[in-house]
Amino acid sequence: DAKTTQPPSMDCAEGRAANLPCNHSTISGNEYVYWYRQIHSQGPQYIIHGLKNNETNEMASLIITEDRKSSTLILPHATLRDTAVYYCIVRQYPLAGGAQKLVFGQGTRLTINP
């Protein structure tokens, strides 16, 4: 699986858009980009994933560059509850019947300030 590089920490003001970058320069053509977050003392929570097109759901938007070597997770209007560690993971989509094994790195600690 391709490795990812994320900044260890970021700050963002409440109400502003939080843009979290991720580099995955060794990504291969069949690998997806996943984002999870972990709020203190809780288990990780799935946010979004994508292959090459930009994706949006009720939680966030995912922008993947055309060469797929990097991506950005966007939280459009950050709130204090978005303070968490955010993990960017690159993983090949599992074959039918296979288990989804994800390898978590160190992530980015995002702090939303009032």
Place this chain on the structure above:
Amino acid sequence: DVKVTQSSRYLVKRTGEKVFLECVQDMDHENMFWYRQDPGLGLRLIYFSYDVKMKEKGDIPEGYSVSREKKERFSLILESASTNQTSMYLCASSPRGRPTGELFFGEGSRLTVL
């Protein structure tokens, strides 16, 4: 709401004790996983299971075993606990073949081995 429930949030055990960590999911998922999380090391996969009575080693299986006798339940066993197994243990589940690749995590079990 979908749910992954871990039997104990906090446990304190002594070196050499046998420890059982239980995980139950109510989503009828085929895949279940055990991770441990340590500061500076992120989440590391211990074991996973893609069906009843099936198990696969993850990245750090040494010192652990697992049991999957029923679809909804996946147990992690420490045959003889050691101090280096003090950690946060996270259980997760996912459905087979689901395109989102989403893992659902429990809230974690913090184990201290004295």
